[in-house]
Structures are given as C-alpha cells and as structure tokens.
Amino acid sequence: MSGIRWWRLPHVGGNPLVRTADRVESGLLLVVVALALLAVPVAASLGSDSYGRQKLTAEAESATRQPATAVLLSDAPAETVGPHGVPVSTTVAVPASWRVAGGGRSGMVTAPRGTPAGTIVPIWLDTRGTPTAPPAPPEAAVMTGIATGVLTWTAFAAGLAMVFGALRRLLDRGRYARWEREWARLDHRSYS
Known part of the structure; x- marks a missing residue:
C-alpha cells in the first residue's frame, strides 16, 4: 500500500x-x-x-577604515595565568606610535602579551587616524x-x-x- x-x-x-x-x-x-x-x-x-x-x-567599515602599522613604545605585560592554568587574556593595550597623513600619532593599541618594545604591530585606523577594530569580513x-x-x-x-x-x-x-x-x-x- x-x-x-x-x-x-x-x-x-x-x-x-x-x-x-x-x-x-x-x-x-x-x-x-x-x-x-x-x-x-x-x-x-x-x-x-x-x-x-x-x-x-x-x-x-571597509571604506572608512585603513590598515596601518604601529611601533610599541613599551613592553607588553607578560602573560598572566588564572587559577586553573588558563591564560587570562592573550592581548593587552600597550602605548604605541604610528604615522598618519598629517604626521605622527601615539596612543594605546592592542598587542599580544609579552611583545617587546619596538615591535611593529598591525592596526586599523578610522578616518580621524584613531585605532579601531578591523572591518567585518565579507x-x-x-x-x-x-x-x-x-x-x-x-x-x-x-x-x-x-x-x-x-x-x-x-x-x-x-x-x-x-x-x-x-x-x-x-x-x-x-x-x-
């Protein structure tokens, strides 16, 4: 049936x-x-x-953000571990400088923990030259x-x-x- x-x-x-x-x-x-x-x-x-x-x-976001590089001005703090041996965070805000069309700028950028001063790290800048998050991928x-x-x-x-x-x-x-x-x-x- x-x-x-x-x-x-x-x-x-x-x-x-x-x-x-x-x-x-x-x-x-x-x-x-x-x-x-x-x-x-x-x-x-x-x-x-x-x-x-x-x-x-x-x-x-892609139209208003551009990639750039920044130079760390100080060492990023070393990696810290939580009570169960798990890293607390893998990145930290570190003072850095970068170049924009009107000259040099400085401020805080995100870098991996333990990165030494003088290291070049990739960053994204908004239209004012301020560090921002990268644009969302397609x-x-x-x-x-x-x-x-x-x-x-x-x-x-x-x-x-x-x-x-x-x-x-x-x-x-x-x-x-x-x-x-x-x-x-x-x-x-x-x-x-």
Whole structure:
C-alpha cells in the first residue's frame, strides 16, 4: 500500500474505526507541516535581509577604515595565568606610535602579551587616524544571513512542534477518558 493511500485510508476516509480525535490530530499535523513549509521562504527572506544589512555595514567599515602599522613604545605585560592554568587574556593595550597623513600619532593599541618594545604591530585606523577594530569580513555577512534564516525557521518549527505536542496531549486525554468510560460501561454490562 502506498504512503499516500495509507494516509487517506485511516484518517480521511469513512473508516468507522477511526475516531474523531484521530481525524483532528491528522488535520493538525497537516496544518503544522504546511505552516513549517510556508515558513521556509519567510525565513529565507529574513536571512537575505540580514545578509544585505551586514554586507552594507562591512562595505561602510571597509571604506572608512585603513590598515596601518604601529611601533610599541613599551613592553607588553607578560602573560598572566588564572587559577586553573588558563591564560587570562592573550592581548593587552600597550602605548604605541604610528604615522598618519598629517604626521605622527601615539596612543594605546592592542598587542599580544609579552611583545617587546619596538615591535611593529598591525592596526586599523578610522578616518580621524584613531585605532579601531578591523572591518567585518565579507564572509561574516554570509554567515549572519544563513544563521538568521536557519535559526528563524528552526525556532518557528520548534514552536509549531510544541503547539502540536500540547494539542496532541489534549486529544490523548480525551481519548483516554473515552476509553475509560467505554471500559467502565463494558465492565458494568458483564456483571449485570
């Protein structure tokens, strides 16, 4: 018997052994599956929008930030270890100097712990020549878009599954109560 015919036979047809609760449960399952499938393009659209926003942010950052190099003016503090032997942090702020179009500048830059004075470290500068974080890579926009779409659909599908599970429990309670009544009535008849 094919899967489609198996589905129609007990749940949609006129089989007198199929209870109303079974038909309702089958209908609910169809609705849940249809809603989950309809949510795929919505989640894809949200992921696409997220990708577009992140891509624009990455492009704006790339246009306003430029790579440069800085020379450390003092030694970076040595590596410190926490109580379990794990390094507390691998980088630290260190005084440094760097060149910009209008001359030299100095300030704090991030460098690996234990780096000696005079070491050249790569930095990123904003339009004012101040150290800043590097621009977001283009791959981050792709990953953010994919994660947004997948997590949106997963959350929606999980919500649908929980609603279906709760409704199924209610239907099960009704079925069990009906079985109890039928058994009680059958048991009562056998002793009469």
